[in-house]
Amino acid sequence: MTTVVDELPQAATASSLAVRAFGLTHPGRVRTHNEDQFLVADLSRTLWIRQTSLPQAKSYQARSRGHILLVADGMGGHAAGEVASALSVETIEEFVVELLRRVAHLQPDDEHGVIQDLRQAVRHADARILEEAARRPELAGMGTTLTLAFISGRRLFVFHAGDSRCYLLRGGQLEQVTEDHTVAAELARMGAIQPEDAKRHPHRHVITNALGGHPGVRVDVYRTMLEDGDVLLLCSDGLTDMLGDSRIAALLAEEPPVAVCERLVEEANAAGGKDNITAVVARFEEG
Numbered sequence: 001m002t003t004v005v006d007e008l009p010q011a012a013t014a015s016s017l018a019v020r021a022f023g024l025t026h027p028g029r030v031r032t033h034n035e036d037q038f039l040v041a042d043l044s045r046t047l048w049i050r051q052t053s054l055p056q057a058k059s060y061q062a063r064s065r066g067h068i069l070l071v072a073d074g075m076g077g078h079a080a081g082e083v084a085s086a087l088s089v090e091t092i093e094e095f096v097v098e099l100l101r102r103v104a105h106l107q108p109d110d111e112h113g114v115i116q117d118l119r120q121a122v123r124h125a126d127a128r129i130l131e132e133a134a135r136r137p138e139l140a141g142m143g144t145t146l147t148l149a150f151i152s153g154r155r156l157f158v159f160h161a162g163d164s165r166c167y168l169l170r171g172g173q174l175e176q177v178t179e180d181h182t183v184a185a186e187l188a189r190m191g192a193i194q195p196e197d198a199k200r201h202p203h204r205h206v207i208t209n210a211l212g213g214h215p216g217v218r219v220d221v222y223r224t225m226l227e228d229g230d231v232l233l234l235c236s237d238g239l240t241d242m243l244g245d246s247r248i249a250a251l252l253a254e255e256p257p258v259a260v261c262e263r264l265v266e267e268a269n270a271a272g273g274k275d276n277i278t279a280v281v282a283r284f285e286e287g
Helices: 080-097 108-135 183-190 245-254 257-270
Strands: 002-006 018-026 036-052 059-075 146-152 155-161 165-170 173-176 219-225 231-235 277-285
Touching (some): 018 257, 036 080, 036 277, 108 146, 108 155, 146 165, 257 277
Antiparallel strands (some): 018 277, 036 059, 059 146, 155 219, 165 173, 231 277
16 A cells, blocks of 8 residues: 655756765664664666665666665664664665666656655565565564655655655755654644654554565655755654754754764763664765
């Protein structure tokens, strides 16, 4: 099942924007290992992986243009969560190369095919995690969240499962693009609790939808047109549990991507650093 939502107003022009992006991950101050993974990649004849938390970053031959940003927060305890999030990143890297011929000059009638292809990439990652868990009993029960942003020209597509998040800062206003897939968030959407109570609910970290879960991942898809000055943030809950939206918005507005990521991680650790912290930030500008 795929949900397609136009979350934000669409711009009239489809010309490309310059993209500056950076990612950073940190284990935090409490956990001894890091189950988060991230990816920042440019697609232009070759998939050049600029940064990834995985070792031995690679490049892949391709034909088209675009940008991939990804955050995955593994679950399942030491080793298992790290394996699940790593498998999701590796699978997306491999799968996306096969799709690139679609996205050099994406037209409106191409959107459905791109959405279906990237949804299939996420499902393939889900299947790989389940297969690895079945093959290695010590990894049983592992899973991962996944928040993936794909940019082609001015078009933004976000593919999402779990409680990592995508935010868009536009005109000084911070918009949470994705919805959390947790018990507390579901209760808030049903009206059983108030939205502000979900942040303190005892089941706020109980995930209802993730890669590696059963009966299978459900992929939410969001799409919009980017504008000059937009800033995109993908992050794990280790960041949003420690910092409020107003502070995140202030940092996104004032700093370039490298400095934003460093400050976000620094301040989340200063606030307690109770979980792994990952942030990927992209700024979009004319020219």
